[in-house]
Amino acid sequence: TKKxxxxxxxxxxxxxxxxxxxxGYEVQVFEANSYPGGKLSEIKIGGYRFDAGPSLFTLPEQVEExxxxxxxxxxxxxxxxxLPVTCHYFWEDGKSLKAYSDINLFAEEVEVKLGEPASNIRKALKQSDYIYRHLSPLFMHRSLHKLGTWTNSLALKSYLKMGKLGIFNTMNAANVKSFKHPKLVQLFNRYATYNGSDPYQTPATLNIIPHLEFNIGAFFPKKGMHDITNSLFKLAKDLGVEFNFGAKVDEVIVxxxxxxxxxxxxxxFKAELIxxxxxxxxxxxxxxxxxKQPKKLLEQPKSSSAxxxxWGIKKEFPELDxxxxxFSNxxxxxFDHIFNLGSIYEDPTVYINITSVYKKDDAPEGCMNWFTMINVPNNQGQDWDVLIKEARRxxxxxxxxxxxxDIEPFIELEEILEPRTIESKTxxxxxxxxxxxxxxxxxxxxRHANFSSDIKNLYFCGGSVHPGGGIPLCLLSAKIxxxxxx
Ligand code: FAD
Incomplete structure (x- = not known):
């Protein structure tokens, strides 16, 4: 057998x-860390468990496959x-919204709370579905770097619909057209952050993302996000894949x-395929x-960081999901701070993920495990110690x-992940x-292709190659x- x-x-x-x-290959994995999963790992401290990285799970069929x-x-x-409710949204003026996964319930909620016609929501999600149906077969499931992808009938049909697919517009411009209420524009602009982009620059094509959450659904693994890593690691081992941990590869020999x-x-270590x-x-x-270095690809601007x-919080907040x-005011x-100034805005949008809402044993009785995150610029050598201290405040x-x-007295323990440690850990x-x-x-x-055009037997998968970052796309990169x- 080939290795x-x-x-x-x-x-x-x-x-x-x-x-x-x-x-049919014999497979050997070398991993620099002492554990599998990379960004999809977990932290256990003082009676609390946290999923360390990804918190939102979409397209579970990619794992099931x-x-x-x-x-x-x-x-x-x-x-x-x-999830029956995908997210709770809060604004400082006291307004809040529950994003029910049932589109009609969500549309109703938006009409009652913000006065936005329910039909606008349905229309926007239909458009999102339209983009998904036209582009996902092309961009998510095939190599972009093989001629066949561009000459098949699907591709030819899509060329005729480029405008409708949002290629010439920004996400924000499209959302301003779709919604009357600025809070809804903001809510739908946030989907740009799902792949670390800026809604004021990224093309409206990325309005494909709400489709995943609303039309298909947001999910939660019963044992937490880390169970995606655990169960796939176990499957690989059961199949006979050999793992070497604490094994950093220094060079690919060509x-x-x-x-x-x-x-x-x-x-x-020799192999027919790397x-x-x-x-x-x-x-x-x-x-x-x-x-040979693909300079242009390597110089592309990177996504945002986090x-x-x-936080271990010794109090329960029933209003949180x-x-x-x-949301920021x-x-x-x-976004100007994140993508143009390379710094952190003083009124950030704060994301709080609390798995103990669904998985009680992730926090002690009467407590909650808060994964409190803001989007920040990627590391360009900023003085992170100062930025982090300010941002915490x-x-x-x-x-x-x-x-x-008054949250501070309830924080009983704290760990931090930031751009520098994201890089050093993964x-x-x-x-x-x-x-x-x-x-x-x-x-x-x-984005880099899934194969090397210069070096035979060398292939690529993961969030930095086609089709992109995020769990489902990373899993698809391995399939392609x-x-x-x-
Ligand atoms: P990584 O997880 O980057 O792993 C690469 C592995 O390679 C690491 O284990 C590393 O140690 C190893 N390695 C590197 N160099 C070597 C070497 N020389 N030798 C041996 N091993 C080496 N995605 C979502 O879908 N939903 C979310 O909600 C979400 N939120 C996120 C929040 C955070 C804070 C982070 C960090 C990411 C988030 N993501 C989310 C993105 C998602 O986590 C990533 O896209 C995905 O996990 C990347 O997987 P990967 O296979 O590319 O590799």
Whole structure:
């Protein structure tokens, strides 16, 4: 049997390992950390458990498919629920909205609370569905770097509809047209942050994202987000994939234009196929430093990063759900800070994710586990110690003003994740959450391909290559990559 080596056990590396094993390869994974999952890991401290990175789960069938192709029933290994309310939105003026997953209920809520005609919501979500139906088969499920993708009938049909697909408009401009109430424009603009982009720059094509949350649904794994990692890791091991932890790959060996081995602490491991799950910018700087550098791709602006305070809160807030957003009073200024000024706005939008709402044992009795996050610029060498200290103060006053509370005395423990540690823990260039940003209409074409055009037997998966960041797209990158392997 042929052998495949995978560099990195992020979510895409795990999916690639499973897919290649099912395809008949002997598979060996090298992971620098002592644990699998990369960004999708967990933190346990003082009676609390936190999902460390991703908190929103969409397109669960991408996880289930990995069990199915392995001859397993996904329900026996990985359980999740569909959320009845996807998010609670709060503004400082006392207004709040519940985003019911039932579109009619949500449209009604918006009409009652904000006076926005319910029909506007239905129309916007129909448009989102339209974009999804036209673009997902092209952009999410196929390589953009093979001619066949551009000459098939699906692609030809889409060329005729470019305007309607939002390619020439920004997300904000489209949302201003769709909604009367500025709070709804803000709510729908926030979807740009789902791949670390700026709604005032990113094309309206990204209005595809609300479709995932409203028309398909937001989900929660019964054992927390980290169960995605746990269950896929277990599946890979059961299939016979070999894992090496604390094993940082130093170099991909290329001989006669072919990737033939990896070097790990001086030792060579040979394989017929090498798959890299590491961030591409840092990969070209390290394990591929001797190879031809795709300069233009590597220089693309990166997505935003995040500042997270994992807080053990010794109080319960019944008004809070699993996903909560406390909106900034000036969204434009907030994004201007993140993407143009490289700093943090004093009135940030605060996201609070509380898994103990659904999974009681994630916090002690009478307490909640708050994953309190704001979007921040990626790391360009700012003085993060100062920025984080200021931001912590601004976040606390924002929470106090919006939820009419005094939160600080209830914080009984704290851990922090920020751009520098996101990079040191997972090797993401500049601590970006999602690889490149999508702040221009060509972004999809400026991500690295799932294969190397210069080096044979070398393939790529993960959030910094096509089709992009976020769990579902990372899982799809492994699928697209595996389908290309002969
Ligand atoms: P990563 O998770 O980046 O893992 C790469 C792995 O490669 C790491 O384990 C690293 O140690 C290893 N590695 C690197 N270099 C080497 C080497 N030389 N040798 C061996 N191993 C190496 N997505 C969502 O879908 N929903 C969300 O709500 C969401 N929120 C997020 C919030 C935060 C705070 C973060 C950080 C991310 C979020 N994301 C979200 C994005 C999502 O987490 C990522 O897109 C996805 O997990 C990336 O997976 P990956 O396979 O590309 O690899």
């Amino acid at each position: 495949a080596i995978i560099i990195g056990a992020g979510i895409a590396g795990l999916a690639a390992a499973i897919r290649l094993k099912v395809k 990995l069990f199915k192709i392995s001859g397993q029933n996904p329900k026996d290994h990985f359980e999740y629920i569909k 001989e006669n234009g072919k990737a033939s081995a990896v070097k790990v602490t001086g030792e060579l 798959v890299n799950n590491m961030d591409m910018v840092n990969a070209y700087k390290s394990i591929l430093s001797k190879q 500042l997270i305070f994992y 699993l996903h909560n957003i406390l 000036d969204y434009k200024k907030e 601004h976040i606390i006053t924002k929470i106090n003003r919006t939820l009419k509370t 090797s993401s260039a500049q601590g970006a959450l999602y690889g490149n940003s999508s702040n221009n209409r060509y972004a999809a074409f400026l 990559m595996t389908e290309m392997v002969q």
